[in-house]
Amino acid sequence: MKSVTKIKLTTGALLFLGVTLFQAQPAQAKISKNSFVVTKQTIKTTNSKKQVKITIPKNTPLQVGGVKTIAGKKYVYTDVERLSYNLRKPLLSSKATSTISRWLPATKATFKQIEKPVYLDYYAAQSDGKRSLKKVKTETGNLWKGYIVPADYASQTNTRIRVTTDGYLEYYENSPYIFKVSPQPTTSVKVQSATHPTSSGKTILNFKTDVAQLPFVKLSQNHYQLTIQGTSYGNVTVIPNDEDVQKVLTSWVSRINKEDWFEINSVSNFK
Amino acid sequence: MITTKQIKKAGLALAVALFATISFTTATFASSQYLTSKSHNLFLETKQTIHTTNAYFKDIPITIPKGTVFNAGSIGKGVTTGKPYVNINMDNLRWPLRKVVDESKHNQQMTTYIWAKKSLFKIVKQPNYLAYTKTPDNYTQDPYVWEGNKALPSDQFLSKQNAFRVTDDGYLEYFTGITRYTDGDAKPADYAKLQKFVKKGNTSYFYTKTEVSGLPMTKISSTGKYRYRLKMTKTNHYLATVNHSKVQKYGSNTVISVRYNVGGKDFYVGSMTVYP
Structure with missing residues (x-):
């Protein structure tokens, strides 16, 4: 009950201020290809070919490039080319031959689903x-x-x-x-x-x-x-x-x- | 005294009786009398001569001989009776059969409803001579193969062109002076019954006994059934016709044509239309 009120207030506050950057989805929404999430913690990973290190800070909106499920666990990847310069900089190295991230575990601790940013x-x-x-x-x-x-x-x-x-x-x-x-x-x-x-x-x-x-x-x-x-x-x-x-x-x-x-x-x- | 067990038994019996009644009613059309098919591209062959009429007006008697193959589309269901039926599109059949509706006052090319009875029709595979009309998603496309380089721009779509096609019932027809909007009711300049059809990869061979004048056919024999042959090769050559919107700098669509080499001449078939 408490958490629901909290979410309502946040959305309401955002609307009141006329600021609509992104809105939280209900908990049961499914993470699927092309949907959007926001990181709930810093993610330290690499590109899909493990050639360069990629760091995605907490509170970064991402688009889901693809989804897979193995043994009941969901994984997603994102195309780092779609992110701002400071985040995608490592991909400019001649070592990097892919721009997508490795498969990242899609857990509640890592990602929260959001609506497409306006x-x-x-x-x-x-x-x-x-x-x-x-x-x-x-x-x-x-x-x-x-x-x-x-x-x-x-x-x-x-x-x-x-x-x-x-x-x-x-x-x-x-x-x-x-x-x-x-x-x-x-x-x-x-x-x-x-x-x-x-x-x-x-x-x-x-x-x-x-x-x-x-x-x-x-x-x-x-x-x-x-x-x-x-x-x-x-x-x-x-x-x-x-x-x-x-x-x-x-x-x-x-x-x-x-x-x-x-x-x-x-x-x-x-x- | 009626026990709970007796009520339960009676209830079960009643349920079985009801179920049997329901099954029996629907079973009439699932029975051996009628055809069933979920196909949207169903081909049927007539098992006997069919006497029917044109739809709605019902003022033209239509005769379809035994052994006629046609694309029935999908089997419909009678609104009041629920019985399975088909309509026959006469414009997909040879000129001698469709002439009677195409030259009539109302020019209604569909027959009225014909019950899809097994005594009247049998389900057949799509004839191989119609393979060139199949689209990737298993719908039948425009069966016309047009003489020329590529699709004309949309503002010339009403221009008269030459084309050939094969009817559902296996007749090779050549048309002069039809537009892209033809729905099959034109009288062919010439036509002949297909005696044989052979397909080897991208090349199709159509064999007839009499020549279809206008088509680049090769005479291969003076005797027998297979005297004239039309060779058609689908190429890997795609051509584009860009159609502009009212504001010239913006495009509205691009029609892609696939080139067919027919008896050494350039023909084309519409492939897909790309929209922005």
């Missing part, structure tokens, strides 16, 4: 990896400047932004489309809070400072806001060309201050 609402995080015939969704949250991925993307670079699972907006002035793990961003700012007003398609991110190259709105001395507007527009890129299809990428368009940014949200391989 600052991730600008993309369909929970659809990542979903397959439909030849089409596989690639919802990684990376937004590129423009409205369509070029057919020769493998040799191209572009400006990129994204919000990491642990709540950092990262800006890359010049990023190749293909990368093993994101390097240090040009600029990184921590998300203080986020809202996603119903039916607006807007993900509104609040910060204490801004990123000079992006159209932040200054609301006060310590309050800057960036709005990512969802649209119903997208594009399809045929690679290498229309007369010889090897793969097809789809781009989903968002707008920031009326300028187009796109996410490469699926790949269909024909050869």
Whole structure:
């Protein structure tokens, strides 16, 4: 009884303050692929190939990359590439050939299930990896400047932004489309809070400072806001060309201050 | 005095009697009289000549000979009676049979309900000459193989094109001047009964006794049943038709076509549509 009241108060307090970073799920919710958890203690582990050490602090939101059960015990892994620079830094070593963590025991002491953080609402995080015939969704949250991925993307670079699972907006002035793990961003700012007003398609991110190259709105001395507007527009890129299809990428368009940014949200391989 | 034991016994007897009644009622249609199948891609063959009519209007007598194979889709259940039934889509059968509905006032290509009786139909496997129409998820797709490079853009979808197809009942038909929206009611420019069908990997061979003019067939004999042969090879060559939305810089979908080499000419079949 006591614990229930406690949870209610916390959620209520968060809502009252208008801060909705993440909310606790009821105890019986199941941890599944693409769901979100928060660490309840510091996790010291390695990448899946045991090449580099990874440390994930307490209170870090993570997305579950995969789940397995052995002898009744559940294990999960997470893709450390989706986390902020300080956490993923070890993956930049040439020794590291995988970006995912080892299997971590999914116990109540280690993780608590949470709802998807609102600052991730600008993309369909929970659809990542979903397959439909030849089409596989690639919802990684990376937004590129423009409205369509070029057919020769493998040799191209572009400006990129994204919000990491642990709540950092990262800006890359010049990023190749293909990368093993994101390097240090040009600029990184921590998300203080986020809202996603119903039916607006807007993900509104609040910060204490801004990123000079992006159209932040200054609301006060310590309050800057960036709005990512969802649209119903997208594009399809045929690679290498229309007369010889090897793969097809789809781009989903968002707008920031009326300028187009796109996410490469699926790949269909024909050869 | 009635004992508890007697009540229990009576209750059990009553339950058995009720159960037997219920079973007997449903058993009528699970009995040997009617066909049962859960398939959504069910092929049947007529065991006798069927005299039926077009659905709803019922003003055209339709005759389907014994030995006709057709795709029944799935077995339906009569709303009031619960009896299993099928409808036959005449547009999937050869021109001499479907002509009567396609040239009629109402152009209603479905027959009315025909009870799915074992005396009328037998379940058969999908004929191998229709294998090229199968999609990965086991639904039958558009059976037309279109003459040309790749799917036309959506704003040209009403353009007239040439195509061929094989009907459910094994006839090779060639069409000139049909659109992608055809639902099978067009009169073929020429057609012939399939005498033999052979499939070796990605190559299919269609054999007929008479030529289907317009199709790049090879004459292989002057006598017997197998005089003309159409060779069709599915290639690994995919082509894309990008359709743009009203705002030109955004796309609405891309249609992927698979190239088929038919008698040395480029034909294509729609593979999948990719949406953003």
